[in-house]
Amino acid sequence: xxxxxxxxxxxxxxxxxxxxxxxxxxxxxxxxxxxxxxxxxxxxxxxxxxxxxxxxxxxxxxxxxxxxxxxxxxxxxxxxxxxxxxxxxxxxxxxxxxxxxxxxxxxxxxxxxxxxxxxxxxxxxxxxxxxxxxxxxxxxxxxxxxxxxxxxxxxxxxxxxxxxxxxxxxxxxxxxxxxxxxxxxxxxxxxxxxxxxxxxxxxxxxx
Amino acid sequence: xxxxxxxxxxxxxxxxxxxxxxxxxxxxxxxxxxxxxxxxxxxxxxxxxxxxxxxxxxxxxxxxxxxxxxxxxxxxxxxxxxxxxxxxxxxxxxxxxxxxxxxxxxxxxxxxxxxxxxxxxxxxxxxxxxxxxxxxxxxxxxxxxxxxxxxxxxxxxxxxxxxxxxxxxxxxxxxxxxxxxxxxxxxxxxxxxxxxxxxxxxxxxxx
Amino acid sequence: xxxxxxxxxxxxxxxxxxxxxxxxxxxxxxxxxxxxxxxxxxxxxxxxxxxxxxxxxxxxxxxxxxxxxxxxxxxxxxxxxxxxxxxxxxxxxxxxxxxxxxxxxxxxxxxxxxxxxxxxxxxxxxxxxxxxxxxxxxxxxxxxxxxxxxxxxxxxxxxxxxxxxxxxxxxxxxxxxxxxxxxxxxxxxxxxxxxxxxxxxxxxxxx
Amino acid sequence: xxxxxxxxxxxxxxxxxxxxxxxxxxxxxxxxxxxxxxxxxxxxxxxxxxxxxxxxxxxxxxxxxxxxxxxxxxxxxxxxxxxxxxxxxxxxxxxxxxxxxxxxxxxxxxxxxxxxxxxxxxxxxxxxxxxxxxxxxxxxxxxxxxxxxxxxxxxxxxxxxxxxxxxxxxxxxxxxxxxxxxxxxxxxxxxxxxxxxxxxxxxxxxx
DNA sequence: TATGAATGAGTATTCATTCAT
DNA sequence: TATGAATGAATACTCATTCAT
Numbered sequence: 001x002x003x004x005x006x007x008x009x010x011x012x013x014x015x016x017x018x019x020x021x022x023x024x025x026x027x028x029x030x031x032x033x034x035x036x037x038x039x040x041x042x043x044x045x046x047x048x049x050x051x052x053x054x055x056x057x058x059x060x061x062x063x064x065x066x067x068x069x070x071x072x073x074x075x076x077x078x079x080x081x082x083x084x085x086x087x088x089x090x091x092x093x094x095x096x097x098x099x100x101x102x103x104x105x106x107x108x109x110x111x112x113x114x115x116x117x118x119x120x121x122x123x124x125x126x127x128x129x130x131x132x133x134x135x136x137x138x139x140x141x142x143x144x145x146x147x148x149x150x151x152x153x154x155x156x157x158x159x160x161x162x163x164x165x166x167x168x169x170x171x172x173x174x175x176x177x178x179x180x181x182x183x184x185x186x187x188x189x190x191x192x193x194x195x196x197x198x199x200x201x202x203x204x205x206x207x
Numbered sequence: 208x209x210x211x212x213x214x215x216x217x218x219x220x221x222x223x224x225x226x227x228x229x230x231x232x233x234x235x236x237x238x239x240x241x242x243x244x245x246x247x248x249x250x251x252x253x254x255x256x257x258x259x260x261x262x263x264x265x266x267x268x269x270x271x272x273x274x275x276x277x278x279x280x281x282x283x284x285x286x287x288x289x290x291x292x293x294x295x296x297x298x299x300x301x302x303x304x305x306x307x308x309x310x311x312x313x314x315x316x317x318x319x320x321x322x323x324x325x326x327x328x329x330x331x332x333x334x335x336x337x338x339x340x341x342x343x344x345x346x347x348x349x350x351x352x353x354x355x356x357x358x359x360x361x362x363x364x365x366x367x368x369x370x371x372x373x374x375x376x377x378x379x380x381x382x383x384x385x386x387x388x389x390x391x392x393x394x395x396x397x398x399x400x401x402x403x404x405x406x407x408x409x410x411x412x413x414x
Numbered sequence: 415x416x417x418x419x420x421x422x423x424x425x426x427x428x429x430x431x432x433x434x435x436x437x438x439x440x441x442x443x444x445x446x447x448x449x450x451x452x453x454x455x456x457x458x459x460x461x462x463x464x465x466x467x468x469x470x471x472x473x474x475x476x477x478x479x480x481x482x483x484x485x486x487x488x489x490x491x492x493x494x495x496x497x498x499x500x501x502x503x504x505x506x507x508x509x510x511x512x513x514x515x516x517x518x519x520x521x522x523x524x525x526x527x528x529x530x531x532x533x534x535x536x537x538x539x540x541x542x543x544x545x546x547x548x549x550x551x552x553x554x555x556x557x558x559x560x561x562x563x564x565x566x567x568x569x570x571x572x573x574x575x576x577x578x579x580x581x582x583x584x585x586x587x588x589x590x591x592x593x594x595x596x597x598x599x600x601x602x603x604x605x606x607x608x609x610x611x612x613x614x615x616x617x618x619x620x621x
Numbered sequence: 622x623x624x625x626x627x628x629x630x631x632x633x634x635x636x637x638x639x640x641x642x643x644x645x646x647x648x649x650x651x652x653x654x655x656x657x658x659x660x661x662x663x664x665x666x667x668x669x670x671x672x673x674x675x676x677x678x679x680x681x682x683x684x685x686x687x688x689x690x691x692x693x694x695x696x697x698x699x700x701x702x703x704x705x706x707x708x709x710x711x712x713x714x715x716x717x718x719x720x721x722x723x724x725x726x727x728x729x730x731x732x733x734x735x736x737x738x739x740x741x742x743x744x745x746x747x748x749x750x751x752x753x754x755x756x757x758x759x760x761x762x763x764x765x766x767x768x769x770x771x772x773x774x775x776x777x778x779x780x781x782x783x784x785x786x787x788x789x790x791x792x793x794x795x796x797x798x799x800x801x802x803x804x805x806x807x808x809x810x811x812x813x814x815x816x817x818x819x820x821x822x823x824x825x826x827x828x
Numbered sequence: 829t830a831t832g833a834a835t836g837a838g839t840a841t842t843c844a845t846t847c848a849t
Numbered sequence: 850t851a852t853g854a855a856t857g858a859a860t861a862c863t864c865a866t867t868c869a870t
Contacts, residue, residue, distance in 0.1 A: 008870095012833085033240040037861060047835045049863080058861065159405075166385050167378060167405055174377020194370045244844060254852045256846080265844065422849095426854085447654040451840060461856045463842080472840065573819075580799050581792060581819055588791020612780075612788055658865060668831045670867085679865065835867075839860105846856075 016054050019044045020065050028110040032062060067130045069108045073101055074134045078141060087149035088200070091168065094142065095195060098172050110180065139165050171195055223261050226251045227272050235317040239269060270333050276315045277341045280308055284345055294356035295407070298375065301349065302406075305379050316383065346372050375406060430468050433458045434479050442524040446476060481544045483522045487515055488548045492555060501563035502614070505582065508556065509613075512586050524594065553579050582613060637675050640665045641686050649731040653683060684747050690729045691755045694722055698759055708770035709821070712789065715763065716820075719793050730797065760786050789820060 022044035026035045037058050041048045055061035080097040084090045102109045139162075146161035175195060229251035233242045244265050248255040262268040287304040291297045309316045346369075353368035436458035440449045451472050455462045469475035494511040498504045516523045553576075560575035643665035647656045658679050662669045676682040701718040705711045723730045760783075767782035 008833090015833090036859090048861085049836065050834055052862065053833070164405075166381060170381020170384065171374060171378055174373060174381060177377065178373050194367060195374075198366075198371075198374055243842090248853095255844090256852050257850085259845070260851075422854090429854090450838090462840085463857065464855055466841070467854070578819075580795060584795020584798065585788060585792060588787060588795060591791065592787050612785075657863085662832095669865090670831050671829085673866070674830075831868105831870080833867105833869095835865100836863105837865100838863085841861090842857105842859085844856100844858100846854105847852105848854095849852080 015046070015050075019046065019051055019054055019061070020068065023061055023065055024069075024107045024111060027062065027065070028107040063126050063130065066112075066126060069105060069112070070131050070134045073105070074138055076101060077138055081141060081145075087145050087152065087154055090145050091142075091149075091199070092196060094168070095172055095199075098176075102176055109176065139169070142168065168199060171199065222253070222257075226253065226258055226261055226268070227275065230268055230272055231276075231314045231318060234269065234272070235314040270337065273319075273333060274337045276312060276319075277338050280312070281341045281344055283308060285348060288348060288352075294352045294359065294361055297352045298349075298356075298406075301375070302379055305383075309383055317387065346376070349375065378406065429460070429464075433460065433465055433468055433475070434482065437475055437479055438483075438521045438525060441476065441479070442521040477540050477544065480526075480540060483519060483526075484545050484548045487519070488552055490515060491552055495555060495559075501559050501566065501568055504559045505556075505563075505613070508582070509586055512590075516590055523590065553583070556582065585613065636667070636671075640667065640672055640675055640682070641689065644682055644686055645690075645728045645732060648683065648686070649728040684751065687733075687747060688751045690726060690733075691752050694726070695755045695758055697722060699762060702762060702766075708766045708773065708775055711766045712763075712770075712820070715789070716793055719797075723797055731801065760790070763789065792820065 019040065023035075023040045026039045026043050029035075030039070037048050037051060040061070041051055044051070051061065055064060077094060077097050080093050081090050084093050142165040143161045146155060146159065146164045149155035150157050150159070150161070172195065226247065230242075230247045233246045233250050236242075237246070244255050244258060247268070248258055251258075258268065262271060284301060284304050287300050288297045291300050349372040350368045353362060353366065353371045356362035357364050357366070357368070433454065437449075437454045440453045440457050443449075444453070451462050451465060454472075454475070455465055458465070465475065469478060491508065491511050494507045495504045498507050556579040557575045560569060560573065560578045563569035564571050564573070564575070640661065644656075644661045647660045647664050650656075651660070658669050658672060661682070662672055665672075672682065676685060698715060698718050701714050702711045705714050763786040764782045767776060767780065767785045770776035771778050771780070771782070
């Protein structure tokens with residue numbers, strides 16, 4: 001009997017994930033407003049009613065989706081950074097991991113870049129209560145890395161750690177945006193070197 | 208009689224601009240989808256029907272608004288850059304002008320950062336036919352500046368002009384985003400020096 | 415110009431009343447839940463959207479309808495009672511007026527008897543905030559009449575005025591219910607005499 | 622084996638009654654439309670599917686519930702009346718029994734007063750085929766009692782037996798309604814005397 | 829037999845757009 | 850020309866019912 005219960009439990013989680021995956025795809029393709037619940041349901045091969053067994057509404061489904069991916073991203077980024085101890089290596093690994101995740105969660109990347117500053121994200125609790133604290137963990141970690149780099153004499157001592165953090169994240173995001181919007185001119189991956197060099201040349205003490 | 212016609216003509220343009228200004232405010236506050244035509248009409252102190260005398264629909268009103276501001280931005284940015292001949296000075300003036308325009312067109316800045324990658328912007332012709340070509344003009348100009356800087360031996364010869372263009376624009380945008388989303392941690396204006404230094408230190412030949 | 419404004423204003427009120435009348439008919443026929451907004455709209459010969467210009471929703475439309483009729487009923491019942499000074503005559507006029515109003519507002523009578531104790535009526539503010547205070551005015555008036563009748567030695571001094579009020583109202587309602595539910599066995603109107611006699615025989619001092 | 626079959630049979634009836642009891646409670650609390658099958662199932666501590674083993678649908682469950690209670694009420698009312706032979710005593714026992722049943726079947730009383738004239742009750746066969754014939758049995762019995770009272774010279778000979786029947790039932794119902802809707806002003810039970818006196822004073826020959 | 833996950837038809841509500849005045 | 854009342858297509862959400870396990 002626990003066997004059956006486990007299977008059912010696993011199936012339920014599986015179905016929930018199928019719905020989230022379908023939603024991610026459709027939201028990425030059409031944006032939040034142009035996506036109908038019917039769209040998601042048929043993509044997931046469920047009836048609309050079934051979606052409402054798992055999520056109270058379209059809005060909450062969207063939020064859970066964003067939250068889930070943000071948690072994954074934070075976890076994977078921090079895990080990757082924790083494998084290194086040298087500030088330079090940590091930052092390189094941050095950039096590298098963002099690229100990997102961009103490819104791994106391509107639909108989400110599109111969704112995120114789409115909605116990042118849309119009304120869904122900025123106004124609601126989604127940003128302030130869910131995403132921002134997760135971002136903040138990564139930002140705080142990066143800020144710390146810059147501080148350590150300065151202390152260890154690796155980075156110039158006139159840089160402001162927080163500003164460098166913002167700059168680094170937006171630079172990587174910016175190349176991501178560009179590769180989505182000018183896909184012919186710029187492949188994100190190939191620019192790894194450009195970013196790293198630009199950034200380190202600006203930051204490092206002795207070049 | 209031409210007098211009358213002129214006054215009417217002027218009044219018409221005036222009304223059109225009032226509508227566009229109202230729309231900009233409301234779109235910036237609520238986003239495209241949550242803004243109703245009624246919202247815009249009452250903000251502009253016109254009847255809804257009147258809006259349809261000036262624009263064929265909500266979508267087109269939005270597009271004209273974006274287009275108008277993009278043209279203005281391009282014009283003002285290029286005009287500011289054209290006042291200088293030294294590559295370094297041109298780039299500094301680009302950054303400086305973005306900050307000025309951000310303040311001057313604050314509503315639009317909010318609207319733009321909001322919608323930049325939303326479905327309205329990316330999917331439709333709005334981006335590909337209207338905004339992208341205008342962006343491209345500025346980008347092409349910047350790329351040219353970097354090329355000249357390299358040729359004149361001011362910038363390192365291993366940088367890729369186009370990449371630097373993208374990096375520069377996204378770095379400034381990134382700080383703009385941040386100042387909107389973490390207004391307490393970061394005032395855009397005060398970061399001018401940070402950006403300039405970071406960028407030039409990474410790019411310049413002799414530091 | 416005030417002429418035009420007046421006509422428009424009058425037309426608007428007219429349309430609102432047309433919607434309320436249509437709603438009353440359909441609610442009386444099908445009950446609240448089985449009535450769709452589309453039903454009301456097509457009965458009123460308007461589009462659904464138009465209904466929402468006048469009322470925030472189906473629920474509120476229903477409430478306004480009940481409220482309007484309850485106010486009318488109170489006004490007409492009290493006005494009729496105020497034409498008399500003799501307690502017996504006042505009570506006869508109360509009964510008589512209820513019969514008249516039952517015929518005049520037949521749709522509402524059906525609606526009211528239908529919903530009187532349904533969940534719409536009893537749970538919500540509709541009863542406690544809207545209808546009950548109006549009922550109470552009439553009940554208080556009746557109670558007063560019974561008191562005066564006792565004081566004037568017309569009614570037995572062992573009756574309890576409030577109980578008589580309740581009894582009288584429910585007796586008349588009861589015959590109304592019956593005439594709706596057993597239309598063949600009982601016509602409400604023809605029972606005027608029965609009610610009056612039953613009631614006065616039970617209440618009057620000297621028969 | 623018949624033992625087992627009997628137990629199973631008994632269990633089945635037990636479960637059916639548990640479902641009906643749960644349904645009665647929830648319907649009384651929320652009304653027919655606002656009650657979901659899920660509500661009933663969880664109140665009865667069964668799965669929804671199980672309910673459909675016992676009843677073809679929500680509507681039929683509701684009807685069976687009403688029917689069952691109406692039959693019980695008829696049986697208990699008629700049984701109580703049959704214990705007496707004197708017309709006055711029979712009528713007193715009718716009133717008294719209604720009070721007892723109102724307390725005994727409080728949930729049903731709430732449900733009945735709620736739905737009595739709602740669309741479920743009046744439109745469908747529920748009223749005309751199920752409840753009305755049962756009511757009619759009691760009404761016919763009461764009518765007969767009034768006839769006998771007249772014949773025996775106990776009641777005035779100018780009363781109409783059927784009208785008195787209707788009046789009596791509605792008077793008791795009316796006080797029931799009131800005690801539900803103005804619970805502070807009127808406790809049904811305490812009004813027994815009032816009702817009896819009012820009614821008998823109106824009906825009896827020599828007062 | 830009992831379960832409860834899945835179904836999908838049905839409905840209230842919104843809002844861009846039209847057009848008679 | 851300007852108005853704003855009227856329109857109705859589009860869509861999120863509910864819940865009675867089914868059926869595979």
